[in-house]
Amino acid sequence: MPRIVETIVTTCDAEGVPHIAPLGLIEDGANWIIAPFKPSKTLDNLRAHPFAAASHTDDVRVFAGCVTGRKTWPLMATAVIKGMRLKDCVAHWELEVQNVIEDDLRPRFRCRLVREESHRAWQGFNRAQAAVLELAVLTTRLKMLAPEKVENELKYLEIAISKTAGPREDEAWEWLMEKVNAWRDARTG
Ligand SMILES: Cc1cc2nc3c(=O)[nH]c(=O)nc-3n(C[C@H](O)[C@H](O)[C@H](O)COP(=O)(O)O)c2cc1C
Incomplete structure (x- = not known):
């Protein structure tokens, strides 16, 4: 299996309006593959404007926020490509579709x-x-997974949260748990 880097991808539409989404970039020799499931705004944007920025952030609230409707994070212009990246990130990559x-x-x-x-x-x-990232991915797949699998994974991931979270990780976890609880309520009626 190739290595996958979980990152925050920003793309732009034909008018230059940015869109932000967490995606896993797949390593492919010296290149990186962006693989969005259909349908998605990231996919439409990559066709309209074949460039993307990957912002590597340790603020996991951005990952949790993007999958819980909190998509407004400060952005700034990229250096070489026409695009935007997260203002607050450890590092970023600028990518051109080949x-x-x-x-x-x-x-x-x-x-x-x-x-x-x-x-x-x-x-x-x-x-x-890492636990927040795992739960963020899990919340994008709630409808596809067996409920027991979700509950078992949650139990395990909670250990890392209770032992090692700081305020940002706690806040990200709370946003994701709101989504999990809404899914639980919808199931039990
Ligand atoms: C850590 C993480 C990695 C993800 N990786 C992918 C991915 O590789 N491909 C994908 O289609 N969605 C991925 N998702 C889900 C997308 O972020 C989500 O579906 C998003 O809304 C993309 O659709 P959009 O471009 O229309 O916003 C990932 C989510 C998380 C939290």
Whole structure:
């Protein structure tokens, strides 16, 4: 399996309006593949304007926020490509689409790294951040997964939150749990 980097992808439509979404970038030699499921705004934007920025952030509220309707995060212009990136990030990449491998479910946009910038020091691993990312992914798949699987994974992920979270991770977890609780309520009626 190729390595996948979970990051915040910003794309722009033909008018230059930015769109933000968490996506996993798939390593492909010196290139990175963006693989959005159909339908998606990221996919439409990549066809209209074949550039993207990948912002690597340790503020996991951005991941949790994007999947819970909180999509307003400060952005700024990228250095080389016409696009936007997260203002507050550890580092960012600027990507240009080289070619598209079409697929009915999930086209793959193979991108060349045209610019890489570091903005501040990396602060080390944190288990609660990883747990937030896992729950964020899980909440995008609630309708597809067996309820017991969701509840079992939650029990495990909660351990890292209770032992290692700081205020940002706690807040991100709360937003995601609101979504999980709405899903629980909808199931039990
Ligand atoms: C950590 C993480 C990784 C994700 N990776 C992908 C991905 O590789 N492809 C995808 O289609 N959606 C992925 N998602 C879900 C998208 O962020 C979500 O569906 C989003 O709304 C994309 O659709 P949009 O471009 O219309 O906003 C991921 C979500 C999270 C939290």
